[in-house]
Amino acid sequence: MITINNLNKSFGSKKVLHYINIHFETGKVYGIVGQNGAGKTTLFRCIAGLEGHQGEITSEYPHLKNELGFLETNPTMMSLITGWEYLKILCSAKSIDTENFEEQNIFDLPLNQYANTYSTGMKKKLALMGVLLRKNKVLILDEPFNGVDIQSNMIILDIIQELKKLNKTILISSHIFSTLRDSCDEIILLKNGRVEKRVLPQHFDSLEGEMKEMIKKNTAKSLTLE
């Protein structure tokens, strides 16, 4: 269980998150949607502890960070580090003494190649593999489906279902609504750094319709501007 109370975050004079109050229950999958700049990634980074903020984030764990796996939108890769070594870094930082990554190489990645030579999708798959290997109780997946091929998208959806069965709490952001509809227990719509609405599965279709309408309006607006 994670509770966020009055979370505010600014970058200089620009306020990115305004009084966010959300409650995430253990074992559930939450989708976070919103347009670019709505504050999804900042919200995730605040929860993870990678950004300072105002307000309170509490959880049932003594140290949420130590139970949390974070897949970044653009995973950070180091130069001159192979895929295998990247996984080793992630594991050894949590004192997980394993070196047999080939067996768990679900995406068939070339683990002996330098990770920063991987394609965008491959980097994302490697980072996801690392997050899974750390066996965390809470997972934050920021745009896990972006840049990843269809086959891998299906594998990721399966993985999310499996993790849910293991009672993990998962927060996902995605621009591909169908992936969220298939996996989430609740979808939270962020707009301009505020929680616009929380939607349960029976209303996912109407939310999708609303979002499509919003995109249409924005497209029309930008065309008029031209």
Add this chain to the structure above:
Amino acid sequence: MKFYFQLQQTRIARGLRSIGLHPLLGIVLGVIGIIGISQLMYFKTEYANWLHVLFSIYILNQFNAKKRILFLQNLYDHKIFRRIRLIENGIVAFPIIILLMTMGDYYFALAIIPFIILFAMVSTPSINSKTLPTPFRSNPFEWIVGFRRYFLLIGISYFLLFKAVQVHNFGLGLFSLLLLYVTALLFYQSPEKPYFVWLYTSDIRGFFKQKIKTALIGMVIISLVSFLTLLSYFTDQYLVITGSYFLGILFLVTMILAKYSNYPHEMNLPQGILFAMSIGFPPLILFALWTFYKQSKNRLKSYLDDYH
């Protein structure tokens, strides 16, 4: 092309300002530093001219990194691209050529010129695309990256050790050991991205314990042969050798703490001066260790200790 070089100038100025230095002062200090290191090499070893040439090749190769080259090729047509590469290689190698010439090593200075042209004409088959095996694979990550980036320096150090034994020159032997330490210090010069610190589930003490343990294992792996060779060939100098060995380890630990003393940024100017002063006057090292530990603790707590 003019804009490209103006931009490089701006980048250097920004880099210097980010560590708290006025660009002009930074350049003056840089020039003094380069002359100082060059003179030190000439003072310490008769192979200083070779080292200058090897160093210039190393720098030219760094400028020929695949990513950079691709970026430039995308921006400029072939002719301008080659011209840019020639000019920047010339700028980079020029100080070393001048240093060699002032010391009367004209042939060594001339030997650098073909490399300036070669590296401008031929893209290095990038080391980055082929995985270089490393003995540090299981101990991420500074030693893995550092070894792959600076393995040439480690090779040069072993070559100098071999020469020192061959000509029975203790000074050269000690220099080869010091070169290994300097190489290891380079592994810790830039801080990693916050994500790779955030990953640790240990507290700050545990984090440093793990970092120092990795460094000591790495240092023993690369330096034990040099240390034992020096001890067995220059027995009468055992105190100097052992003293330098352990002092080197102390500097390495200090460097690890210094790396995080201004995290997530690189060391600032006062911190850099403190580190340099402790190298010049080793008793200061205890004060530097304490200072860097306190500063690092402060800088890392939001990533490791403080969070929910």
